[in-house]
Amino acid sequence: MSGAMTERHTLGEDEAAPLAGLAARVRELIEAAVLTDVGRDEARAVADEIAALTERLRAVRRDAPPFLVTGAHRIDRQAGNPVSGPLNPVAPPVDLDATADGIVRGEFTLNDVYEGPPSYVHGGVSAMVLDQALGMAAAQTGVGGMTATLELRYRRPTPLGMPLTVEAKASRVEGRKIYASGTITGPDGRVTVEATAMFVTPQNFLVQER
Ligand SMILES: CCCCCCCCCCCC(=O)SCCNC(=O)CCNC(=O)[C@H](O)C(C)(C)COP(=O)(O)OP(=O)(O)OC[C@H]1O[C@@H](n2cnc3c(N)ncnc32)[C@H](O)[C@@H]1OP(=O)(O)O
Numbered sequence: 001m002s003g004a005m006t007e008r009h010t011l012g013e014d015e016a017a018p019l020a021g022l023a024a025r026v027r028e029l030i031e032a033a034v035l036t037d038v039g040r041d042e043a044r045a046v047a048d049e050i051a052a053l054t055e056r057l058r059a060v061r062r063d064a065p066p067f068l069v070t071g072a073h074r075i076d077r078q079a080g081n082p083v084s085g086p087l088n089p090v091a092p093p094v095d096l097d098a099t100a101d102g103i104v105r106g107e108f109t110l111n112d113v114y115e116g117p118p119s120y121v122h123g124g125v126s127a128m129v130l131d132q133a134l135g136m137a138a139a140q141t142g143v144g145g146m147t148a149t150l151e152l153r154y155r156r157p158t159p160l161g162m163p164l165t166v167e168a169k170a171s172r173v174e175g176r177k178i179y180a181s182g183t184i185t186g187p188d189g190r191v192t193v194e195a196t197a198m199f200v201t202p203q204n205f206l207v208q209e210r
Pocket residue numbers: 073074075131132135136139143144145146147148149176177200201202203205209
């Protein structure tokens with residue numbers, strides 16, 4: 001179980017780089033595992049080798065995913081975030097950046113690991129990417145918060161294996177409530193998914209952030 005946010009180790013850039021390289025190799029491994037057609041014996045042999053590698057990594061283990069040293073908000077610094085975390089092999093990863101006027105933008109491509117309908121992105125994966133982008137946009141207003149509501153409109157299928165863009169921006173803040181909206185756009189420039197969300201800043205975030 002992960003520890004509280006305040007207890008996280010912060011990685012220097014020289015520490016993060018090799019771990020990001022490790023995650024990139026594991027990402028390739030995940031895709032290879034989904035698509036492989038090696039025989040049963042080879043699959044068992046590779047599984048044994050992977051189990052041995054897993055034990056090597058577990059030999060020295062943190063209590064919780066670390067943070068990165070760079071990033072304006074905690075949400076930007078989560079090295080193990082499942083959408084944008086460079087150390088998380090499950091993350092595509094989506095490289096999200098915020099402009100000075102609060103627009104969060106990222107370009108990404110999703111491979112077969114993220115398939116829902118044949119040859120298209122799983123709707124839950126699109127929701128995850130948008131939740132993260134809108135959450136980051138909410139954080140640009142000051143503190144950020146937890147997703148209280150997330151509404152999605154799937155306009156057309158989102159293609160796998162092609163460059164996609166996610167964009168998000170906060171629209172207004174009302175007390176502890178932050179409203180944001182965003183889109184995923186396909187390579188033809190047409191919006192495939194639209195999202196609106198409301199984030200609520202928990203009282204303890206107001207103390208911990210800034
Ligand atoms: C910095 C980031 C770093 C951290 C990094 C985060 C990275 C992850 C980014 C992605 C975001 C996520 O996935 S977050 C994970 C998914 N979300 C969650 O698990 C959230 C679970 N829910 C909660 O923890 C809680 O319910 C909160 C925090 C949302 C609200 O709790 P609370 O703070 O006690 O709020 P409370 O006083 O009851 O209500 C305050 C006001 O908000 C309204 N309100 C509260 N919840 C809702 C709701 N679900 N739908 C509608 N309205 C709601 C209330 O009616 C009230 O309105 P009024 O009466 O004042 O008008």
